[in-house]
Amino acid sequence: MLLPHLVALSGAVPRFDLDQDEVASRAGAIFAPMVSDFQRLTPVYRNAEIEHRHSCVPIDWYTDHHSFAERNELFLEHATALLAEAARKALDQAGLQPRDIDMLITVCSSGIATPSLDARVMQRLEFRSDVQRLPIFGLGCAGGVLGLSRAAALARAMPDSRVMLLAVELCGLTFRQQDRSKSNIIATALFGDGAAAAIVSCRPEHAGGPAIGAAAEHTWPHSLGVMGWDVLDDGLKVVFSGSIPDLVRNDLRPVVDGFLARQGLGPGDIAGYVCHPGGAKVIDALEDCFDLPPRSMKAARDILRRHGNMSSVTVLFVLQETLAQGAHGRHLLTALGPGFTAAMLLMDLP
Numbered sequence: 570m571l572l573p574h575l576v577a578l579s580g581a582v583p584r585f586d587l588d589q590d591e592v593a594s595r596a597g598a599i600f601a602p603m604v605s606d607f608q609r610l611t612p613v614y615r616n617a618e619i620e621h622r623h624s625c626v627p628i629d630w631y632t633d634h635h636s637f638a639e640r641n642e643l644f645l646e647h648a649t650a651l652l653a654e655a656a657r658k659a660l661d662q663a664g665l666q667p668r669d670i671d672m673l674i675t676v677c678s679s680g681i682a683t684p685s686l687d688a689r690v691m692q693r694l695e696f697r698s699d700v701q702r703l704p705i706f707g708l709g710c711a712g713g714v715l716g717l718s719r720a721a722a723l724a725r726a727m728p729d730s731r732v733m734l735l736a737v738e739l740c741g742l743t744f745r746q747q748d749r750s751k752s753n754i755i756a757t758a759l760f761g762d763g764a765a766a767a768i769v770s771c772r773p774e775h776a777g778g779p780a781i782g783a784a785a786e787h788t789w790p791h792s793l794g795v796m797g798w799d800v801l802d803d804g805l806k807v808v809f810s811g812s813i814p815d816l817v818r819n820d821l822r823p824v825v826d827g828f829l830a831r832q833g834l835g836p837g838d839i840a841g842y843v844c845h846p847g848g849a850k851v852i853d854a855l856e857d858c859f860d861l862p863p864r865s866m867k868a869a870r871d872i873l874r875r876h877g878n879m880s881s882v883t884v885l886f887v888l889q890e891t892l893a894q895g896a897h898g899r900h901l902l903t904a905l906g907p908g909f910t911a912a913m914l915l916m917d918l919p
Contacts, residue, residue, distance in 0.1 A: 622761030644680030711906025712881030761877030840898030
């Protein structure tokens with residue numbers, strides 16, 4: 570059976586840098602007058618283990634009220650620009666032109682685009698007019714792993730093709746300054762903006778890169794309220810449960826072990842883990858889940874520290890960092906997203 574390989578992987582971030590200390594100060598100015606116990610929540614900015622994030626808008630933007638229409642207009646502008654930048658980088662890395670791509674898969678959950686983002690990127694890069702397009706919405710943080718698995722599946726189905734995965738999330742644009750909920754306050758300490766592009770192919774000339782293997786996902790029953798968005802008049806309201814680290818510790822390992830067993834593998838066959846970090850507590854829980862030494866998930870922590878949680882994009886940055894650190898052998902990619910769903914993917918790094 571032909572194996573799809575990762576031909577190229579690149580990332581892009583917007584130009585505004587958010588320093589975590591300044592974010593904490595601005596959040597205090599916004600929330601302290603209207604949230605009586607805000608001081609009790611302020612350690613979240615330090616405990617997040619994030620130093621910087623990137624934003625498509627300057628920090629002053631977050632202090633004002635914005636309509637859903639205004640937010641989405643900014644989303645369309647900046648998401649398209651970031652995806653075009655990431656796509657150019659991936660093409661240059663692979664020595665390819667836009668016309669060499671046969672399918673575009675676009676993953677995003679932080680804005681609405683019809684025509685979809687891939688169609689908009691086609692106005693900036695000269696992809697062929699017959700390129701196939703598959704926009705995917707609603708996978709949240711699991712979208713990077715699931716998007717890569719979908720790209721690999723389509724590359725297997727069309728072995729002469731080259732598939733480009735595009736992922737972008739502008740989580741910062743969803744911040745609603747009048748929302749006093751704990752989840753909204755915690756979100757100000759976690760989320761950042763970014764984009765990534767990957768090229769996947771089974772063509773023989775691309776066989777030297779990381780090989781993409783089996784993939785699976787698991788959706789727990791009665792778990793719709795764990796993570797997602799509520800759609801309100803002025804935008805998307807973040808929903809995530811404080812129970813996520815406990816879910817990782819208690820419920821993820823049997824799912825992963827079952828997936829590996831179906832491939833004739835066990836934990837001892839895994840050389841390393843490439844995980845969506847979510848937050849510092851989630852990384853701690855992942856290390857416990859996989860019986861790893863504390864703070865051993867260096868790539869995940871480094872990406873979280875430098876970029877925050879960029880939802881679906883983050884795990885692709887972690888994969889890029891893992892490759893840059895010279896990792897080898899069979900790795901397991903994981904991410905958790907709305908559903909509540911675990912995404913898993915095996916990849917052999919040369």
